[in-house]
Amino acid sequence: MTALGVVFRPQLPPERLRAVARAAEAAGLEELWLWEDCFLESGIASAAAVLAWTERLRVGIGLLPVPLRNVALTAMETATLDRMFPGRLALGVGHGVQSWMGQVGARAESPLTLLREYLDALRALLRGEEVTTEGRYVRLDAVALDWPPRTPPAVLAGVTGPRSLRLSGEAADGTILTADTPPDGVRRARRLADEGRAAAGRTGRHRVVVYLHTATGPDADARLAAELERGPVPPEEAFGVAGDAKAVAEAVRRLAEAGADTVVLQPTADEPDIEGLVRFAAEEVRPLVP
Known part of the structure; x- marks a missing residue:
């Protein structure tokens, strides 16, 4: 079954998060996702708060920028x-926006090398292993967690380019794709990730999470058009949906058929009723999605 979520965008003030988390829990939404965008809100602090405010809701961080965070701290x-909230956290890491990383003096010459080293070390630490490594960027000397997870959580990579997608298949447990990814892009990403998994001799399902530009309500078309106009790709190449539950569910189904395991509705930056969108996703869209 395709999992359905909504992202709380950090363009909203942090004090709004509690009401949104509780609305998601009450409505039965499966997943609430969070971003660590510079210089807005912390992914870890936000996730901790949401997990504490709720009992059932799964929380995804998509994503933490690896140049900004020492791998042992992550x-x-x-x-x-x-350990406090077993099985309810999904963690995503990625290159980070390079201009932001430059602003804080953390920009890596080889983001791909950094991400590979980081994923290998992070997943080993979460398995409870003692890690010693002297990489180009990641250096650890006999580091082991005293309180590792009882069951290591999945570590996903938020990536876009071909080399990074293959790396995600090789070294991560899943891939997070941006909201500008159309169904054909999901198919391409899964194919590249699977190539990476095959090269590394890995088996089993590789989870694919994709965001979906979503707007509903009277001004949905205008808000979505403005959002896509501001995006990183030409609007005609972006993928999004504006309309009622039936229209949104159809877009979700298209992404699922292309290979997405989880679809996360991404509201416009000026979404007027984020709590309402959460309830809409859980109560109206979810019943229409297989």
């Missing part, structure tokens, strides 16, 4: 959250 924070 492992410690992830393990702590997973």
